[in-house]
Amino acid sequence: MTHANEVILxxxxxxxxxxxxxxxxxxxxxxxxxxEVLVRIIYLSLDPYVGSALRGRxxxxxxxxxxxxxxxxLGQVIAxxxxxxxxxxxxxGETGWRDHAIVPALAMRKVDPTAAPLSTQIGAxxxxxxxxxxxMNHLAAVQPGDHVLVSSAAGPVGGTxxxxxxxxxxxxxxGIAGSDEKCALVRDEYGFDACINYKNADWKEQLAAVLPQGxxxxxxNVGGELLDTALLNLADYGRVVxxxxxxxxxxxxxxxxxxxxxxxxxxxxxxxxVVYDFLDEQxxxxxxxxxxxxEGKLHFVEDRVTGLDQAPVLFEKLMxxxxxxxxxxxxxxxxx
Amino acid sequence: MTHANEVILxxxxxxxxxxxxxxxxxxxxxxxxxxEVLVRIIYLSLDPYVGSALRGRxxxxxxxxxxxxxxxxLGQVIAxxxxxxxxxxxxxGETGWRDHAIVPALAMRKVDPTAAPLSTQIGAxxxxxxxxxxxMNHLAAVQPGDHVLVSSAAGPVGGTxxxxxxxxxxxxxxGIAGSDEKCALVRDEYGFDACINYKNADWKEQLAAVLPQGxxxxxxNVGGELLDTALLNLADYGRVVxxxxxxxxxxxxxxxxxxxxxxxxxxxxxxxxVVYDFLDEQxxxxxxxxxxxxEGKLHFVEDRVTGLDQAPVLFEKLMxxxxxxxxxxxxxxxxx
Numbered sequence: 052m053t054h055a056n057e058v059i060l061x062x063x064x065x066x067x068x069x070x071x072x073x074x075x076x077x078x079x080x081x082x083x084x085x086x087e088v089l090v091r092i093i094y095l096s097l098d099p100y101v102g103s104a105l106r107g108r109x110x111x112x113x114x115x116x117x118x119x120x121x122x123x124x125l126g127q128v129i130a131x132x133x134x135x136x137x138x139x140x141x142x143x144g145e146t147g148w149r150d151h152a153i154v155p156a157l158a159m160r161k162v163d164p165t166a167a168p169l170s171t172q173i174g175a176x177x178x179x180x181x182x183x184x185x186x187m188n189h190l191a192a193v194q195p196g197d198h199v200l201v202s203s204a205a206g207p208v209g210g211t212x213x214x215x216x217x218x219x220x221x222x223x224x225x226g227i228a229g230s231d232e233k234c235a236l237v238r239d240e241y242g243f244d245a246c247i248n249y250k251n252a253d254w255k256e257q258l259a260a261v262l263p264q265g266x267x268x269x270x271x272n273v274g275g276e277l278l279d280t281a282l283l284n285l286a287d288y289g290r291v292v293x294x295x296x297x298x299x300x301x302x303x304x305x306x307x308x309x310x311x312x313x314x315x316x317x318x319x320x321x322x323x324x325v326v327y328d329f330l331d332e333q334x335x336x337x338x339x340x341x342x343x344x345x346e347g348k349l350h351f352v353e354d355r356v357t358g359l360d361q362a363p364v365l366f367e368k369l370m371x372x373x374x375x376x377x378x379x380x381x382x383x384x385x386x387x
Numbered sequence: 388m389t390h391a392n393e394v395i396l397x398x399x400x401x402x403x404x405x406x407x408x409x410x411x412x413x414x415x416x417x418x419x420x421x422x423e424v425l426v427r428i429i430y431l432s433l434d435p436y437v438g439s440a441l442r443g444r445x446x447x448x449x450x451x452x453x454x455x456x457x458x459x460x461l462g463q464v465i466a467x468x469x470x471x472x473x474x475x476x477x478x479x480g481e482t483g484w485r486d487h488a489i490v491p492a493l494a495m496r497k498v499d500p501t502a503a504p505l506s507t508q509i510g511a512x513x514x515x516x517x518x519x520x521x522x523m524n525h526l527a528a529v530q531p532g533d534h535v536l537v538s539s540a541a542g543p544v545g546g547t548x549x550x551x552x553x554x555x556x557x558x559x560x561x562g563i564a565g566s567d568e569k570c571a572l573v574r575d576e577y578g579f580d581a582c583i584n585y586k587n588a589d590w591k592e593q594l595a596a597v598l599p600q601g602x603x604x605x606x607x608n609v610g611g612e613l614l615d616t617a618l619l620n621l622a623d624y625g626r627v628v629x630x631x632x633x634x635x636x637x638x639x640x641x642x643x644x645x646x647x648x649x650x651x652x653x654x655x656x657x658x659x660x661v662v663y664d665f666l667d668e669q670x671x672x673x674x675x676x677x678x679x680x681x682e683g684k685l686h687f688v689e690d691r692v693t694g695l696d697q698a699p700v701l702f703e704k705l706m707x708x709x710x711x712x713x714x715x716x717x718x719x720x721x722x723x
Contacts, residue, residue, distance in 0.1 A: 274648075278647060293647050293650050299646075299648075308643060308646045309644050309647075310644045316661070318659045319657070320656070321657040323652065324654070325654055
């Protein structure tokens with residue numbers, strides 16, 4: 052194996068990325084050094100935060116033209132110079148958009164292919180699932196009787212959040228999503244009690260109508276008007292998990308937030324969530340959600356393309372909010 | 388006893404109230420009805436929130452010209468038609484700015500004059516003390532090692548917060564106040580480690596310098612730029628108690644708040660506090676803080692005037708932030 056392919060940025064990104072901002076190019080693979088593994092990538096995860104990272108708005112420096120697009124991948128080790136990593140092991144981590152990646156083994160986590168369907172380990176049972184579990188179980192501590200609202204409910208974090216809330220005993224689980232098609236998925240596949248399309252003119256009235264007793268728990272992936280509206284409908288002592296800010300990933304300015312008075316009047320408890328804090332639980336949570344999937348208690352939906360060269364098109368769709376379910380690129384077969 | 392005095396609004400309030408907005412007038416006392424008590428008022432509490440209530444910005448309707456100014460008083464029952472309330476009992480509650488008040492007994496709480504110095508039972512051991520205790524002990528759960536920041540630190544809530552934080556074992560207790568004189572009180576009387584005058588041009592640098600490890604706990608009485616600055620200096624996993632919004636009580640518009648991104652990045656835990664939720668603990672907390680005062684562990688400072696007719700002048704001073712310590716009107720002697 053000496054040749055591979057990667058997706059690079061063809062220009063500097065100053066607006067919402069589109070497919071033509073990317074180019075696929077062949078590369079020669081270098082030899083691997085001590086501590087490294089060569090990974091045959093099977094699945095790539097496409098994630099909204101990468102859109103803001105490409106514009107220099109994430110925790111990392113802005114990628115430049117010619118740089119490989121950052122991204123999370125899952126694959127199989129096909130060569131190893133790292134203790135504890137053998138050929139055939141499944142691993143996941145930051146690989147970039149490639150079909151083969153040479154990476155420091157310590158930057159990868161091992162994946163148990165029997166714990167859950169392999170592709171879900173970058174989705175509903177992977178980091179998005181861990182995010183949802185940390186939010187609903189650890190931070191919000193959802194209990195029987197809770198009325199729960201989740202934004203970006205069709206996505207892998209939001210959809211898993213609502214289903215975990217249900218498993219934890221929530222009385223009423225409501226989603227917000229950006230199209231009627233997404234809302235149908237949220238209700239029919241994920242089993243939420245209701246889903247509001249925030250692009251409808253009367254969505255705020257619809258939301259209040261399906262949460263007449265107020266919101267006990269809100270998982271926020273969006274910020275902006277969705278957060279403001281959730282706070283207005285928050286029940287006293289409501290818990291709010293702030294997890295994502297999709298509304299401002301591509302805004303030109305960082306908008307202000309809600310006046311703190313609403314937090315006081317509602318006696319709200321607001322918690323910021325960064326999934327990296329929970330990585331040492333990933334293996335356990337993958338197994339737990341994997342069991343729920345096996346038992347039919349939790350469902351996942353993928354928007355999947357096949358082939359590394361299809362990544363830019365699906366990413367543009369993700370940026371436009373037109374994907375339905377977890378955006379995933381099947382780069383190669385699960386086993387060879 | 389048939390004649391008394393009260394302070395009324397002489398005009399509708401549309402800006403920060405001044406002394407000439409108020410007038411003292413004599414009144415004839417009505418007979419008391421079943422369930423009521425006649426209270427000889429000893430101390431009146433002057434509180435910042437009344438300034439916004441007079442402008443119709445509190446939870447209650449806006450007082451009109453001729454209405455008695457709302458306010459919290461402490462006094463002694465001199466006539467009773469209420470079971471369980473005897474002549475001689477000390478009580479506190481919403482009385483308005485009066486020297487005698489006829490009130491429903493159920494709206495008053497009984498005060499044990501031996502639990503703590505009487506005047507403190509509308510200050511450091513009263514509702515402000517309860518606010519501080521609920522914030523530091525229940526919501527923020529201050530522990531040894533914590534670095535604690537408190538705004539409005541010269542006031543009865545803020546000053547008591549910092550001292551309770553110290554008693555709970557905080558490593559470093561820092562205040563913010565609006566003058567060098569207030570800061571001297573915060574350091575010298577309340578024993579804070581440092582106090583920053585936010586009217587100094589370089590106060591943000593000063594604040595960062597005295598909290599080099601970041602803020603573990605912030606008690607916010609102010610909002611606005613003080614909250615923004617505290618959040619920037621928050622340590623990861625910092626706890627923020629939102630309790631007051633002094634910066635906007637007299638603003639023409641409700642300003643926006645901080646972008647939620649700061650809460651996520653810091654993994655902040657933000658909690659709204661309304662003291663009314665903790666009223667059933669008032670008696671215990673009064674006794675506890677009273678003990679700390681008796682033991683010399685906790686200090687209180689009053690800005691006191693004598694005579695009901697002095698209330699408007701002290702209230703104007705309070706509105707301008709020029710009072711030093713708890714603003715209190717000594718209306719009558721503690722015992723007759």
